Each structure stands twice: as structure tokens, then as C-alpha cells.
Amino acid sequence: MAPSPTGFFHVGSARTALYNWLFAQHNKGKFILRVEDTDVERSSEDMIKVVLEGMAWLGMGQYEGPYYQSKRMDIYKKHIEKLIKEGKAYYCYCNPQDLKKERQAAYEKKEDWKYDRRCLNLSKAERAEKEKSNTPKAVRFLVPDHGVTYKDIVYGEISRDSKDIEDFIIQRANGTPTYNLACVVDDYEMEITHVIRGADHITNTPKQILLYEALNLQKPEFAHLPLILGKDKSKLSKRHGAVSLREYQEKGFLPDALVNYLALLGWSPGDDQEIFIRNGKLDKDMLANRFMLDRVNSANAVFDITKLEWMNQQYIMQLSHPEFKQLLKPFIIKSGLMTAQDIEGNSDWIQKVCDLMQPRLKTLSDIDKNGRFFFKDDFTYEHDTLKKHLDKETLHIMQKLLQVIKEIHPFDDAGEIEIKLRDYGSDNNLKVKQWIHPLRVYVTGCAGGPPLFDTLQLIGKERCVKRINNILKEYGRLND
RNA sequence: GGCGCCAUCGUCUAGUGGCCUAGGACAUCGCUCUCUCAAGGCGAAGAUCACGGGUUCAAAUCCCGUUGGCGCUACCA
The missing domain is CATH 3.40.50.620 (HUPs)
Structure with a gap:
């Protein structure tokens, strides 16, 4: 590494x-x-x-x-000296900058360029002079003139002619060995x-x-x-977006999901198994049991964030509720939804919100985007969705519903809230969708989300009333 | 430019000469469930197996060529 x-x-x-x-x-x-x-x-x-x-x-x-290789320098030195002694490596006094220029010039002329062994062929006098003037010297490996063929476990036979390998540097002028x-x-x-x-x-x-x-x-x-390739099929790099592990961690990907996804990027077990979960967790032993190098694919693979997100959701859904809450906490804090102290003081409430949100997040950081309305009043309303529910009749219904909500107390049982609202609906010959959708939008800003009555209960009567009132005030008059 | 490697649905892949009129997963689109979303279930669409030649009774699978992509071409790893 x-x-x-x-x-x-x-x-x-x-x-x-x-x-x-x-x-x-x-x-x-x-x-x-x-x-x-x-x-x-x-x-x-x-x-x-x-x-x-x-x-x-x-x-x-x-x-x-x-x-650490940096702590093993003397070991490498020994081997390098041995190579020099046996005439399998030689000192090179060339200036790296000069070489680089030559190489570039050749490249611009679309010509091949390889180190020409000029330092191997130095005369005794020339060598002595370089030594005398203390010219920095690197060590080059004298590439023998037979080619190399080896059998790669995933790529099969790979060969390379010796004339295509230049006398590469094995020790830098500063005395350190190369990779x-x-x-x-x-x-x-x-x-x-x-x-x-x-x-x-x-x-x-x-x-x-x-x-x-x-x-x-x-x-x-x-x-x-x-x-691993980016969308444009070149080697995955920063310009493709997130490439560092930490970025995935901060976005709220679970390590298990990432490991599972990465395992499948270039390897497959040979059957249809893609998810390696046992008892709600990634089972690394099961993965390792099935893992075979000769089943690694030789074609490059494009990194597909969408599939990773799907997999992450699969793993999130498998988490136990307390575990999920524990993992989500830092993201709640980071998004400014709640402070650490507030979380401590509202443990039960937080747990319920977490339970509702757990199956609805692809990444942990999505809590801000998908669940902000639980915590804050500054969530954004889906403009087009809201517009659909601002006609005169709906506003009227909501006006009445607001009264019903106000009269529900205690407001701590989702089932009770549901019964009261449904009763009102049926007593007044309202179709369920006539009031349930607008109610959701008025209170959460979204067309979809967790079960409505649980949501209302957790948001609390006071905030629900305030939000409905705000909508009524803002749009009520305009539509009269 | 030189050298090397690779080539099956948009993406990840199964496939190792007959089971392939090419299977699965993600994404997409329907339907279903449901108060909505998510998840789930069911289904659809999507690959002339890069192209062209061989070999063979038979080729996605073997061979050759072409094209394309990628990688390396550092006193980086």
C-alpha cells in the first residue's frame, strides 16, 4: 500500500x-x-x-x-550493491532534467525514446572525472536481452520484449531505492x-x-x-466526483455496503448472489469463502454510484433500530437539525423519527433532504405539489380540518389522531385523498413521506397547526 | 508515437464449443400493495455477444486481422 x-x-x-x-x-x-x-x-x-x-x-x-519501507533502507542497499558488483546494474550520472528534455523532444516527434546506456559505456577516464566532480549518480538496472513472459492469475499469459524495457532506475541519486x-x-x-x-x-x-x-x-x-473507471471510462479520478473513502463516509455510506459493492466491482461469485448479508450485517466470512482470484474479471469496470446507493439502502434497512439511530446521530448534528444535547434530551422522539426514516434513506446524509420537516420549520415546500392543493375547496376543507386537529388532545397517539381525522372525513362525506394529501403537503412540504399520522404526531400539534395556518393565511385570500 | 491489456443490455456481470431464440442485478417504464413515498411482489423494455475473416457438424465461447477504449511509457507507486 x-x-x-x-x-x-x-x-x-x-x-x-x-x-x-x-x-x-x-x-x-x-x-x-x-x-x-x-x-x-x-x-x-x-x-x-x-x-x-x-x-x-x-x-x-x-x-x-x-x-515501512523507509525504515528498511539498508536491506535494499545490500541488494543494490550486489547487483552492481555482479555487473547487473550500473551507475548513471546523467542529469534527470536533460533526460526529460530528450524524452519530451522525442515524444513530440512521435518517436520512441529509451535510455541509451550512455553511462554504461563510459570510459574509465570519463567515469573518473564524473566521480571527481562529485556528479550525483543514480543506479540503473542493466536489462538483460531476453524477454519476459509470466502467467497472471487474472490476465493469463503476459509477455514483454526486453527491447521494450529500458534500463530503469533502481536507486535514486539521493540513495533511496525505487518502488x-x-x-x-x-x-x-x-x-x-x-x-x-x-x-x-x-x-x-x-x-x-x-x-x-x-x-x-x-x-x-x-x-x-x-x-475502476469513471463515467467517461477513464481511470477513476477526482474529476469524476467522489473518489476518496472519506467522502463516502461523510455522505453516509455504510462501510459494509461499500465493501459489498466494491467486492462486486470486478469480481462475481459466479451465481446470482449480490448481497452478502447475514443477521443484518455484511458477512465478510461468507464473502471471503466465496472469493476466488480466478473469478476476477479482466475488463475494466465503471463505478456506478447509483448501484452503490441502492446497496447502501439495502444495508441501512437491515440495521436494528437502535443501531440506525446511533449511526444517524452525527448526520443530524452535522446538518444542524439538532444539537447533541437536544438529541440526548429527546431520545424517544428521535428514535421514532429514525424508525420512520430508516427505510427511506439511500445515504445517512439524506436525512437533511428527506426528513428536515421533523426538526425544523425552514424546510422547503415542493412548489408544484403545493400548488395542486391550493384550490378553494381544498383550502376550505383544510380550514375545517385545522379545527379538528386543534381539538385533539392529547396529541400523542398516531392511532387516535387517525381515528379523529378519518371520522371527520367520513362524517362530512370527504374522500380520503381530498384531505390526506393536502394535509401532508401543508405540514411536511412533500408529496410523499412516512405514514402521515405518525408524522403528524411526531411533529406535534402546535407545529402542525402553525404550518397549516401559514398556508391558509398565505394562499387563502388569494383564492377567494 | 512505442509497448501492453481489454471488448456480452446505459452500468456491474453470468456464460470456458451444443443447455443461449444470451441469465441475473442496478437504473428506466408499467402494474400491484398503500394515506403518499420508500421497501416488497409481478411484468415490460433493453445486447445483430465491437466489426471482418477463419477453425468446427456446431462459436458469445477457439484462432487471425481490423476498429475502439484504457493503461504504462518518471530518480511516483
Whole structure:
């Protein structure tokens, strides 16, 4: 796992971690977390913290490690020196900026460009001079001239000609090893049996295999995972919207739902099972039991937020009522619906509101959009819906209904409220839809929502009366 | 440009030579339930299996080519 220099935990990385985790569980193997922070400038404690927190949130908090590559520099150095001694790697004194220019120039002319081994072919005198002037030197791997073929668990046979691999850098001028070298050494030292990572690493793999061979180390198996794409089919990135785990957390996605969704993005069990819930929760063991690397698809997959939302709702509905309330609380507070203290003081009321809203939310943060009228008076009325219920007759009916509501006390039993209102309706030969829809709109601003009488009861008589009155006052006269 | 990988409904996928007049899920649209919404149930629509050639009695499935998409092409990982 690499710390993200952009400071967030990408859902793609999360899926890679998840597949590694599932694979380890399935095979009763060890799941090791290794932080690939060889590039000091691009790593920091904060970035690593984000990754660790993300892992914990997704329920993959138990792992061996983390091990930090930045703390294992001497190990890599040993291997690099060995390669140099054996003539399998060489010093390169070239200036990176110059090389970059050359490369760019070639690219603009639509030509292929590869490092031309000029430093390998330096004469003794030239070399001595570079050394004398203290020119910074990196170490390049001398790519042998046989090609590489390996069998990828998901992609099958992949091969690459040696002429298409340049003598890549294995140690920077500042003395730190690069990723390709460090991960090879570590995968061997840590006895990694399976390397499972994104398909964007496919072209690195032949380089690494060459390194294993040059170092005479046992190779692991490789499995590359299809990329997660945005709507426009390019690699999922920030410009597609939310890509960081934290954003999903803040939107109110449940980790279980995200894990379930991610598991299915590129993998399928082979039958029609899509939801891995047992006893109201994601059953990771069941998932892991069914998980097989060779059932991973090789085609890239578009991230579909709509399906994630559906899945999230499935998981929300499975939560026990107290659990749901507990999870929803922070979102109620964050949306300014209620303060933490108010929630404490109105525990029963909150629980009832939660019960009503639970099956109606795709994400936890939807409480603000869908349930604001329970908490606040500043909710917005659906303009077109309200307009439908402002004719003279309806206003008249509502005027009468308002009186009925005023006379209901106590106002603490939804069933009682329902009986009183229905009685009034039938006594006056009103059709149910003549008064029930307008009543809902006047009080909640919405055409749809939780059962009306429960809603009225929870909003309370005083607020119901006030809201109906406001509508009557505002529109009553205009329609006379 | 070079190299690599990929290609089944809008999206995620099942399919590994005959069970495929291609199955499921999300989304969409109906109907049903209901005070409404959500959920649920039922149903519809949606894929000439990218295209063109082979191989075979038989191809979504194997082979070749074309096209398209994506990835890599760093002293990032």
C-alpha cells in the first residue's frame, strides 16, 4: 500500500486492499500491510494515517504490520550493491532534467525514446572525472536481452520484449531505492506468495521479474485487478466526483455496503448472489469463502454510484433500530437539525423519527433532504405539489380540518389522531385523498413521506397547526 | 508515437464449443400493495455477444486481422 501523496484514500486502493484481504482470508493466509514510502518527498505521517483509518473503517483493521519501507533502507542497499558488483546494474550520472528534455523532444516527434546506456559505456577516464566532480549518480538496472513472459492469475499469459524495457532506475541519486526494487526485495523477504494489485502495474511486472531473476530470488504469483473507471471510462479520478473513502463516509455510506459493492466491482461469485448479508450485517466470512482470484474479471469496470446507493439502502434497512439511530446521530448534528444535547434530551422522539426514516434513506446524509420537516420549520415546500392543493375547496376543507386537529388532545397517539381525522372525513362525506394529501403537503412540504399520522404526531400539534395556518393565511385570500 | 491489456443490455456481470431464440442485478417504464413515498411482489423494455475473416457438424465461447477504449511509457507507486 502506498501512502497517497494527494492525501486521500482512493476507492480503487480500497478495493485492492479488500481483494488482498479476501484472498488472505479465503486461504487462511496472513494479511500484511506494508507502506511503500521509498519516496520521502511524497510520504508523510498524515497520508499514512488516512490509509490506516480507512482500513479500520472498512473493517480490515487487523493486519500484520504496518511495515515501512523507509525504515528498511539498508536491506535494499545490500541488494543494490550486489547487483552492481555482479555487473547487473550500473551507475548513471546523467542529469534527470536533460533526460526529460530528450524524452519530451522525442515524444513530440512521435518517436520512441529509451535510455541509451550512455553511462554504461563510459570510459574509465570519463567515469573518473564524473566521480571527481562529485556528479550525483543514480543506479540503473542493466536489462538483460531476453524477454519476459509470466502467467497472471487474472490476465493469463503476459509477455514483454526486453527491447521494450529500458534500463530503469533502481536507486535514486539521493540513495533511496525505487518502488520496483524495494517491492521485489520486500516481497521476497516477507515471503509474499501473491502480489495482487491494480492493472496499472502490469507493465511494471516484467521489470520486477527481471529483478527477481537477477537477484536469484523466488518469485511470487501475480494477479492484476481491472481498473475502476469513471463515467467517461477513464481511470477513476477526482474529476469524476467522489473518489476518496472519506467522502463516502461523510455522505453516509455504510462501510459494509461499500465493501459489498466494491467486492462486486470486478469480481462475481459466479451465481446470482449480490448481497452478502447475514443477521443484518455484511458477512465478510461468507464473502471471503466465496472469493476466488480466478473469478476476477479482466475488463475494466465503471463505478456506478447509483448501484452503490441502492446497496447502501439495502444495508441501512437491515440495521436494528437502535443501531440506525446511533449511526444517524452525527448526520443530524452535522446538518444542524439538532444539537447533541437536544438529541440526548429527546431520545424517544428521535428514535421514532429514525424508525420512520430508516427505510427511506439511500445515504445517512439524506436525512437533511428527506426528513428536515421533523426538526425544523425552514424546510422547503415542493412548489408544484403545493400548488395542486391550493384550490378553494381544498383550502376550505383544510380550514375545517385545522379545527379538528386543534381539538385533539392529547396529541400523542398516531392511532387516535387517525381515528379523529378519518371520522371527520367520513362524517362530512370527504374522500380520503381530498384531505390526506393536502394535509401532508401543508405540514411536511412533500408529496410523499412516512405514514402521515405518525408524522403528524411526531411533529406535534402546535407545529402542525402553525404550518397549516401559514398556508391558509398565505394562499387563502388569494383564492377567494 | 512505442509497448501492453481489454471488448456480452446505459452500468456491474453470468456464460470456458451444443443447455443461449444470451441469465441475473442496478437504473428506466408499467402494474400491484398503500394515506403518499420508500421497501416488497409481478411484468415490460433493453445486447445483430465491437466489426471482418477463419477453425468446427456446431462459436458469445477457439484462432487471425481490423476498429475502439484504457493503461504504462518518471530518480511516483
